[in-house]
Amino acid sequence: MDFAEILSKIGFDWKLALANLINFLIIFYLLKKFAFAPIGRIIRERKDRIDEGLEKANRSEEILNASKKKSDEIIAGAKEEANKIIAKGYEQARQSIEHAALEAMKKQEEILLRAQKGIDRERISMEARVREEMAELVAGGVKKIIKEDITPAVKKSILEKVTS
Amino acid sequence: MLNFLQVKSDLPAISPEVVFSVGDFPVSSSVLLGFAILMAIAVFCFVCVKKYFSIKPGSGQTFVEILYEGMIDMITQITASRSMSEKMLPLIGSLFIFIGISNLIELIPGLGSITFGGKAIFRAPTSDFNTTFALAFAMILVIQAASIKSWGLFGYFGKYFQFKEIFTGFRKNTGEGMMSIINFLIGLMDIISEVAKVISLSFRLFGNIYAGQVMAVIIMSALAYALPAVWSSLGILFGVVQAIVFGSLIAAYYMIALKPQEESEGK
Amino acid sequence: MEAEAVRLLAKGIITLSMLATALGEGYIIGKALEAMGRNPEQSGSLFSKMIIGVAMAESTAIYALVAFFII
Numbered sequence: 411m412d413f414a415e416i417l418s419k420i421g422f423d424w425k426l427a428l429a430n431l432i433n434f435l436i437i438f439y440l441l442k443k444f445a446f447a448p449i450g451r452i453i454r455e456r457k458d459r460i461d462e463g464l465e466k467a468n469r470s471e472e473i474l475n476a477s478k479k480k481s482d483e484i485i486a487g488a489k490e491e492a493n494k495i496i497a498k499g500y501e502q503a504r505q506s507i508e509h510a511a512l513e514a515m516k517k518q519e520e521i522l523l524r525a526q527k528g529i530d531r532e533r534i535s536m537e538a539r540v541r542e543e544m545a546e547l548v549a550g551g552v553k554k555i556i557k558e559d560i561t562p563a564v565k566k567s568i569l570e571k572v573t574s
Numbered sequence: 575m576l577n578f579l580q581v582k583s584d585l586p587a588i589s590p591e592v593v594f595s596v597g598d599f600p601v602s603s604s605v606l607l608g609f610a611i612l613m614a615i616a617v618f619c620f621v622c623v624k625k626y627f628s629i630k631p632g633s634g635q636t637f638v639e640i641l642y643e644g645m646i647d648m649i650t651q652i653t654a655s656r657s658m659s660e661k662m663l664p665l666i667g668s669l670f671i672f673i674g675i676s677n678l679i680e681l682i683p684g685l686g687s688i689t690f691g692g693k694a695i696f697r698a699p700t701s702d703f704n705t706t707f708a709l710a711f712a713m714i715l716v717i718q719a720a721s722i723k724s725w726g727l728f729g730y731f732g733k734y735f736q737f738k739e740i741f742t743g744f745r746k747n748t749g750e751g752m753m754s755i756i757n758f759l760i761g762l763m764d765i766i767s768e769v770a771k772v773i774s775l776s777f778r779l780f781g782n783i784y785a786g787q788v789m790a791v792i793i794m795s796a797l798a799y800a801l802p803a804v805w806s807s808l809g810i811l812f813g814v815v816q817a818i819v820f821g822s823l824i825a826a827y828y829m830i831a832l833k834p835q836e837e838s839e840g841k
Numbered sequence: 842m843e844a845e846a847v848r849l850l851a852k853g854i855i856t857l858s859m860l861a862t863a864l865g866e867g868y869i870i871g872k873a874l875e876a877m878g879r880n881p882e883q884s885g886s887l888f889s890k891m892i893i894g895v896a897m898a899e900s901t902a903i904y905a906l907v908a909f910f911i912i
Contacts, residue, residue: 420703420910421589426602430699431708433608437615437672442664444619448627449642450660456629651889773907774900781906819896826893 545569581798586686586787590702591693603695604702611675611699645670648818652825662825665716669709670821676700677783677813681806700816701783703776710775713824714768721831729833736761771827775820782816851912858905865898 549565590602627635645667649659679685680698688696699705722730732738736758743754786809793805873891877884 416911421587422703422707423589423600425599426590426592426605426702427704427708427711429599429601429605430608430702430705431712433605433612433699434668434672434705434709434712437612438665438668440612440615440619441668441671445615445623446642446664446667448623449638450663452627452629453639453642456631459629647885648889651886652893770900770904774903777903777906778896778899781903815892819892822889822893823896 541573545572548572579797579799580795582795583791585791586697586701586784588703588784590697590704593690593693593695602702602704603693603697604699604705607676607679607696608699608705610696611672611679614675615671642667645821648822649825652822653829658829659825662828666821666825669713669824670817673700673709673779673820674814674817676705677817678810680783680787681809681813698783700779701787703780703784706776706780707772709820710772710779713775714772714827717824717828717831718768720828724832734761734765775823779816779820782812786812848912852909855905855909855912858902862899862902862905865901866895869894869898 545565548568552568590604592600592602593606594601622634622638626632627638631639642663646656646659646663649662649666650656653659653662676699680701685696685698686694688694718730721733725733736754739754740751740758744751786805790802790805790809793802869891873887873894877887
């Protein structure tokens with residue numbers, strides 16, 4: 411039995427086979443051109459877009475994080491600056507207070523010193539006047555007592571006696 | 575006695591009925607159903623895909639895309655490279671869809687009862703040996719063409735007639751030469767195995783589907799109620815499995831036929 | 842014996858090939874399931890290889906089917 415006979419025994423007819431094959435080839439062409447290609451393209455496009463979107467989201471999150479960090483930094487810097495300024499103010503205030511206190515003390519001492527000096531001078535002049543007046547007084551009293559003028563020599567010796 | 579429980583009908587003929595002829599070319603029932611499937615696919619392509627498919631998928635599109643990804647995954651398990659399987663997808667995928675649809679369509683009850691001039695006009699293409707043989711033969715031809723393209727003409731014939739290996743083997747030593755003679759005979763056997771591939775591919779598909787039809791008729795004649803439902807549900811499984819088997823075998827033969835390093839390049 | 846009777850007998854004998862094919866396919870599927878049970882994450886790739894193996898094992902039955910038609 412040859413091959414063709416065997417095939418015809420199970421109903422093989424090359425014309426029918428050809429018709430069926432052409433059917434399939436048309437189906438293959440249609441599916442390839444109008445189903446697989448567009449579907450694959452759609453899937454790829456969607457994947458690309460999703461990737462893109464994810465990347466964008468990542469990037470914006472990064473930017474957000476960076477700006478947050480930046481603002482935090484700025485706030486922290488400002489705080490530090492403020493603290494510095496306040497500390498500086500304190501320091502300045504303290505210094506000026508100290509300075510003022512020192513100045514005041516100095517002035518006070520000066521005043522005191524000057525007062526002391528004035529007082530001393532006053533006292534000296536006062537003493538001198540007192541002495542003079544006293545000598546005058548004494549001399550007057552004595553004159554009145556002895557009813558005569560005392561010579562300057564006597565006056566002097568008396569004065570010396572009184573004051574020594 | 576139990577006649578009302580049994581529906582007797584004739585076993586389906588092996589060869590399809592010729593409904594009419596166009597000139598010298600006969601048009602059989604399987605060709606007609608194949609044409610109907612072609613029309614359905616054309617409608618799907620031109621109406622659904624072109625008009626309604628967009629980047630924002632609806633439920634129908636999601637189903638189609640799951641099918642698409644599933645087919646790519648299936649081929650990738652055989653080719654082990656995504657780019658290669660995307661290249662092979664149109665061929666394997668349309669084989670899978672065509673065979674799957676025609677396997678499942680023959681399970682529709684009453685399909686064979688639609689007659690025209692006393693002849694059934696619809697018969698599943700895969701339950702017709704002409705279709706399966708034509709498919710297998712064409713696919714093996716495609717694979718041979720791809721093999722020639724991959725190996726070059728001399729390399730391709732060198733695979734089957736290993737004269738060079740005998741020459742180099744005997745140059746080394748006698749033992750190698752003996753081994754190369756055995757390899758030469760194995761190479762000749764490969765020619766037969768290419769023919770056997772066509773036969774086994776076509777008969778596997780045809781045998782499974784045709785045997786399913788015969789079994790359905792026999793079961794109907796034994797007990798026409800409830801029992802055929804079990805067989806039909808098994809038939810769904812067999813139909814899908816046979817479609818997967820046909821597609822993955824073509825993919826596997828294709829990968830074997832290519833030059834090995836080209837496979838690793840594609841990774 | 843008539844030639845037709847012998848032919849029918851031969852066809853009957855050919856159907857015995859179902860036995861070996863069923864055994865082989867069952868063995869393949871059983872082993873594949875065992876492997877899948879051991880490492881389930883591989884089951885996808887094992888399944889497609891199992892299908893190919895089953896198809897290969899089935900081809901013996903296909904040759905028997907061819908012989909069935911030839912006789």
